[in-house]
Amino acid sequence: MQDTNKDLERYTRQMILKGFFKKDQLKLQGSKVVIIGLGALGSVASELILRAGVKNLVLVDRDFVERSNLQRQLLYAEKHVGMPKPNAAKEVLNQIDTSANISIFVTDINSSNIESIVNKCDLILDCTDNMETRFLINDVSLKHNIPWIYAAAVGFQGTTFNIIPGKTACLRCVFSKVPQGLDTCDTAGILSTVSVSISALQVTEALKILTQKQFSKDMIYYDVWNQTFEHSKLLKNKSCPACNNIYEYLDKKEHSKTITLCGRGAYQIIPKDAIKLNIELLADKLSRLGSVKSFKPHLIHFKLEDKALSIFSDGRAIIKGAKSISDARSLYSRFVGN
Ligand SMILES: [Zn+2]
Incomplete structure (x- = not known):
């Protein structure tokens, strides 16, 4: 008390x-x-x-x-x-x-x-x-x-x-x-x-x-x-x-979209349906491909060459180094999933 x-x-x-x-x-x-x-x-x-x-x-x-x-x-x-x-x-x-x-x-x-x-x-x-x-x-x-x-x-x-x-x-x-x-x-x-x-x-x-x-x-x-x-x-x-x-x-229930984050040279991907990513498992998987810094259980930063993905446990990702929206989407499906 x-x-x-x-x-x-x-x-x-x-x-x-x-x-x-x-x-x-x-x-x-x-x-x-x-x-x-x-x-x-x-x-x-x-x-x-x-x-x-x-x-x-x-x-x-x-x-x-x-x-x-x-x-x-x-x-x-x-x-x-x-x-x-x-x-x-x-x-x-x-x-x-x-x-x-x-x-x-x-x-x-x-x-x-x-x-x-x-x-x-x-x-x-x-x-x-x-x-x-x-x-x-x-x-x-x-x-x-x-x-x-x-x-x-x-x-x-x-x-x-x-x-x-x-x-x-x-x-x-x-x-x-x-x-x-x-x-x-x-x-x-x-x-x-x-x-x-x-x-x-x-x-x-x-x-x-x-x-x-x-x-x-x-x-x-x-x-x-x-x-x-x-x-x-x-x-x-x-x-x-x-x-x-x-x-x-x-x-308005739909919120699936790709947003360009102005001034940051980055794209944010928001998944169609609410998901819960296992950040620990993903960190483990990605650390074999590139460098990973994690803030469990909410966020990991993954770097591979000139690309950087910040992936959140709600399935969102902020992607830097993508050339276009479709490039950002394909990096997302490659490293996070669909
Ligand atoms: Zn009013």
Whole structure:
């Protein structure tokens, strides 16, 4: 059993804040928050929200730590390069708070797994880098009545806004479909102070929502370089499908596709059906063909000449050195299977 009073000692500076009481602190400690994406935003948001006292966290990311992440993804150090982000994040967060209850998912979030991942949570933090996943989060949020907070950061600017089912506009009230051609960190770069600032704003709103205080109903836009801070009102759209119980992104069950990962010269292969690879067996097999570095039970990195495959236990692979999509597919079937 936790000694609650001793544990509350950590939060004395938070509990003497005007309008913030012991009951609010206890509410935070009993809350469960899902953080989707553990890159520039999620690696900061997860630490801030844990330090504020939210001890039940679910961390989701499909990727592993790369050297180019260290410029802004504050949780990670050089020793984590190559490690799945959820595992690295959990390791560090558990050092910050040994009583934290952290579940991890090293997976590509999609319409087939999102409902079980967000099950019984109080809030979802969107820390992703793509609109398609946000549309999916929006559908699951409205269907299951779970608040979520949109956040995005690229270049020198970032945006965040709260989506509370029934109380605010939702993402589809604002965008009728997934907007295309937006800048990404891979194409436009990102300043670390932008993602840190947006995470700070996002987590501040999270604390208000979890303790049932007045939260922002505006879209907040912040340009850190030019110091421009703007609010804009978001209006509900009467013909929004999601607000009318039509969940097109969640009901779309197919998710088999090959994605080109821009700026990384890599392809990601996602298998048609959910599978569970035995990473230990595969590591054993591939180590006879080339070099293998494994992070059991979730991930192995396999290198053969100028090709590099990072293979996850859910059957996904990120393939570098392939000349085309079909070359990537054939490397996948050669080394992973069909
Ligand atoms: Zn809506």
